Amino acid sequence: MTRPRVAMFRDHEVEGIVQDAIQVLHRVGVFVENDQALDLAREAGLHLREGRVVLDEQQVRAALETVPATIRLADRDGRTTLELGGDNVHFDPGSAAIHILDPTTRRRRAPTLDDCRHLAWVTQACRHIEAQSTGLVPADVPEFFADRVRLFVALCHCTKPVVTGTFRKDAFGVMKEMLVAVRGGEEALKASPLAIFDCCPTPPLKWSDLTCQALLDCARAGIPAEMVSMPLSGATSPVTLREMVVQHCAECLSGIVLHQLAAPGAPIIWGGSPSGFDMRHGTTPMGAIETMMVDMAYAQVGKHLGLPTHAYMGLSDAKTVGWQAGAESGIGVVLAALAGVNMVSGPGMLDFESCQSLEKLVLDNEACGMALRLVKGISDRSADQAVDLIQAVVETGHFLGHRHTRTHFRQELHFPGPTVDRATYGDWEKAGGLESFDLAAQEVSRLISGGNPAPLAEETRSELRRLIQAEARRLDLEGLPLT
């Protein structure tokens, strides 16, 4: 069986990009704002020039040597459900939206803690989306506390591994404690990570205090760090796509060096959220084809270096769930799958990574299912006799009653969920003549009406509640609805 795939470069072209990136790190260096990281750099004998860490090829190659090629994530119950590595493809909802699409008004509004719960419930039900994300920033919690609360809600309402991150340096401690509480110990958490933390360098070539700290904290805790490098074509990076990929590569290589200095062998993911900058509106279109091209290109570089990969694909810049949302998201997940991106963040997302829609999430789940079917490829079952089979169909006229059909159709054919319309016109009309969004809204409201599909064991839940409430007290935030 051949796995269908796309490549943006030939091998020697990829190596050329890596060489250019190493030259960038050597001649330009990377700005590091974090004192701990700078201390580590000094101790390791890295060269510092005008506040920038300057690297040579040997230092970069040494760091790459110790990075694990695959990361196995386990769900809340300890079952390994995701393996990031090779050409495996997994999806999670696009994260950290500051708006949610209201299905009634079809306009965005501020998300609440209830919305965070509902996102977790819907994610639990999306069978092609294997990880959850802390995908909404609840407006009914102070923003400086929201990172911790989102993780608390995610862990209490969905069993899937979590893609998350910190908004403040001091958030990591309690977030890690919550993960340890669920897993039952620090070593157990290292052995079977339950969450991935996003760490976003600032383009061009800067590791801010916060993200650098997250990188180091993750490394020490053995929690996979996901570098989200985001060059913007012609704005914060060169406009030419190859040079964007070089910049992405340089930022990520520098991240790996710092990360591995903190804990050699700690897991880290070659990720990103680059974007083709829109030269009229000044926006960062995630649905732009150049965005997806750069995603696929840097993923190829990451694979070349033997690293687990990530990309923000399967998102749209549309404001509502119509043609643009479907086309951009569908193209995104298909290309991500063909490129073999291990962790694809995006489903549900609209409006430049700022608005999550539960209805779109349910619809995108179907696109993910199609993409996953695509990369399973066409199987070559040598036991099957094409000639005999075709002879039989010529004799009987059709294959619906043939044993061969009954034996294989479930593996060969992808079965979409209730939001994909394949009914006859009459059946569709009888069912109310609904459009995609209406079907998705029906499905979301069905899922939400069922309540928490994945309640956490009471003992663990009260431990998490104790942790988050102690944190709230520490921050003088009492009386939040944290249940």
Added chain:
Amino acid sequence: MPNNLSELLPQMQQAVLDGDEQEAARLAQLALEQGFAPLDAINRGYLPGIRETGRLWEEGEYFLPELVTAAVAMKAAMAILNPAIEREQDGQAIGTVVLGTIQGDIHDIGKTLVGTLLSANGFSVLDLGCDVPIERFVQEATQIKADLVCASALLTTTMLSQRDLVLAVREAGLKAKVMVGGAPVTQKWADEIGADGFADNAVAAVEVAKGLVVHRAA
């Protein structure tokens, strides 16, 4: 060897659910050899299998291949049990059906599926195949005193001949009801041409056919 039929009944039901044609036939043969009443085998063994198949279909658990293989298994059992019933009594189907894809149209999967499900549900079905001229529908329906004439069409162009079929059946003075179906066909179209029945899919067609036959009997 089974001493009583009740040991065989669950196996009969399972053979239908599994769409296992050979097993369904083997059990039917065994039932006859043991001297069990063929009607009991049908009503308490195979038919519950078909009903369960229908339930699984409705629930979204079963798809067309399971539906059709179940029907094929049912038919295989019926082919063995029916002659025995006819010997015992006037073996009566719940209705006789003449079925075909209308002239000019060679698409016959949908039509064959309807035919298979109708026979699995106790109808006696004469399948005329595809590209069937109007006159042939009328001729065959007259000959076997059909209760139902069912015509399928996949194309919007051939669909128009369904109107001629309804007219021809009425003009020939037949009492048979006419059912139409096929991808472009709608209830509105069926009403417009004066057809007696329409269904969107093969499973629904069985219920519509049953309704028309009961109606006729009453």
